[in-house]
Amino acid sequence: MAYNIMETIKLHDLLPILDGVSDAVFIDDGAGHCVWCNSACEELYQISSSGTRGKHVKDLEKMGIFAPSVTRRVLEENREITIIHENKNGKKLLTTGTPVYNSKQEISLIITVSRDITQLTSKQDPSDADAGTVLPLNDIDGIEAPGGDIISSSQSMHNVMTLTKRLASVNTTVLITGESGVGKGLIAKQLHEEGNRCEGPFVTVNCGAIPDNLIESELFGYAPGAFTGSRSDGKKGLFEVAQSGTIFLDEISELPLNMQVKLLRVIQEREITPVGGVKPIPIDVRIVSATNRDLQDLVRQDKFREDLYYRLNVVPITVPPLRDRPEDILPLIQSNLHKYNENLREHKVLSSEALTVLLKYPWPGNVRELQNIIERLIITTNDDVISEENLPIFIKQEAETNANTKTDLSLAAAMEKAERDILSNALTNYKSTRAIAKVLQVSQPTIVRKLHKYGLSGSEQ
Known part of the structure; x- marks a missing residue:
């Protein structure tokens, strides 16, 4: 304006x-x-x-x-x-x-x-950090801040990262839960990189992306000539590939029941048997799993084995959705603007109105959705300034109705603070509301109303 x-x-x-x-x-x-x-x-x-x-x-x-x-x-x-x-x-x-x-x-x-x-993007060790700091991480579903660090300023994520750092030093089995796009893969990788297995491999398995008839051979490998079309020299499974490292079983809820039995045995016996093989292979692997579903509910529906659930859920980590940590939205927007401007060789910026809308939006797709939207805006906006008009209609509609979303660093709050500071300093230099109104080029009743709003007082003359 x-x-x-x-x-x-x-x-x-x-x-x-x-x-x-x-x-x-x-x-x-x-x-x-x-x-x-x-x-x-x-x-x-x-x-x-x-x-x-x-x-x-x-x-x-x-x-x-x-x-x-x-x-x-x-x-x-x-x-x-x-x-x-x-x-x-x-x-x-x-x-x-x-x-x-x-x-x-x-x-x-x-x-x-x-x-x-700066307090939103300063780096600290998770064990020493207070709320309102940035925690150094390496990956959050592919969203990286400048320099490879991940930005988070909320107390809830600080708590998650403090627990993650503590668990990294032990080899216990961990179950990571949270909605799609919150960064469960980040936590799994951080557990690996902060622990004593960091020199070993980190192997990710999407249990929902492998066909049922192939998942056993993918996880445990197969012996030479195990089935028609198999390699003559056999193949290592992903558990064996992850020796001395970490295997991350993402979407563990999608694992077929027959494979759940075999995974339970692997956890208990710490050995695998390749398809078509007879000799077990000892494994030294840390198992970390993740899901966006309620495993206890699946247990009640007989869709997930109760004994496996308790074996996987030795220590749970729950990653909160972005709507429950609105303090993280602004630094994530900043991080992704920088990232995609560099990747796409652009110099786009957000207008204050567009930024206000994005801060109010509830982000049902979490961090992954935020990444997608920022990349889309940079690609589709012709001007260097991304205005409110450039935002998708559904974002503007959701932001308008999302009355419960709160941000500690709203532009409205910042403007009110600046306005109060100006009025407070004006009272120091100009003792009457008429003098202040004359200097600030507004009406005297406006000054009186705003002084009352901010709990300040000044004489009329």
Whole structure:
């Protein structure tokens, strides 16, 4: 949104107010030359207001101070621009540049506001991390953050990763449960990579993707000449391939009942017998399984063996759906924008309106759906800015009706905080609501109403 102001406004009247705002504020003139920045901006970007005053945004961009330059894009596109980016000091920033027009509808000023969101993407060891941190992982259903790390800032995922790290050091059997797309494969791989079997192979088996008549030979292998069309020298099964490592049995609920009996024996005896073979082969393999179904319910329906269930479910790990950890949505969006922009050689960014919708959407397909949507938006959006109009209709509809979705870092909350900071600082410099209204170019009743809203007080005169 762009704002019209009176040409007679005195910018210096606003500077004491803006200098007390916690977000970084940078002001350029209509030609792109630096006019002023507040103390928070000096600290965040490691610059001085006097040292940058008069410099053009393109020069500052070449110096790496503002790269990419939001101000430059506002001038080029003549509209508000919002991006998530990283400054030269490695801090993650949410930055919005807003054009201010004069009475001739020409850009007279550009006000850029940056908020530090580094806490959402800082790296910590899971055993030391608090809620609101990023946990270093290597893969989450193929969704990787810049540098190969996986972003998570919720307490629930922190708890999952703390348990995962603890279990990695032991060889107990683990059952991972959770909806499709939440990252069960991530947890399985993390168990392997953090444990003493990390030098061994990690073998993934999708139990639902192998035909019933082939699954035994795939898992246990077959002896030479075991059946018509088999290899003359036989074939190793996946359990044998995973020797000294980990075998991950995904979609374990889809394993046929006859194979459940044989898997139970493998767990108990720690040996396999290839199809057509007579001599058992000892195995040294950690077994990790996963499912998106309720195995206890399948046990009650006689579709899953109870004895196998208890053998697999020695220690359960439940990965929560994305709708129950909305704090993770923003960093995952940021991560995937970066990933697919690099992969597709694009430079797309989300508008603040589009980002707000995505934060409200419940993500029934979880992280995998988020990955799919971000990739689709980058491919199908013609402009560099992905607007709300570019979002699929079903996402906008679901987001509108999803009244229960809450995010700790909503744009509305951020805007309210900034508004309260401005009013609070205005009260320090201008003691009456009429003076504040005059400086901020709004009506005096509006100032009174907003002061009441934020629990602030000021005299009328």
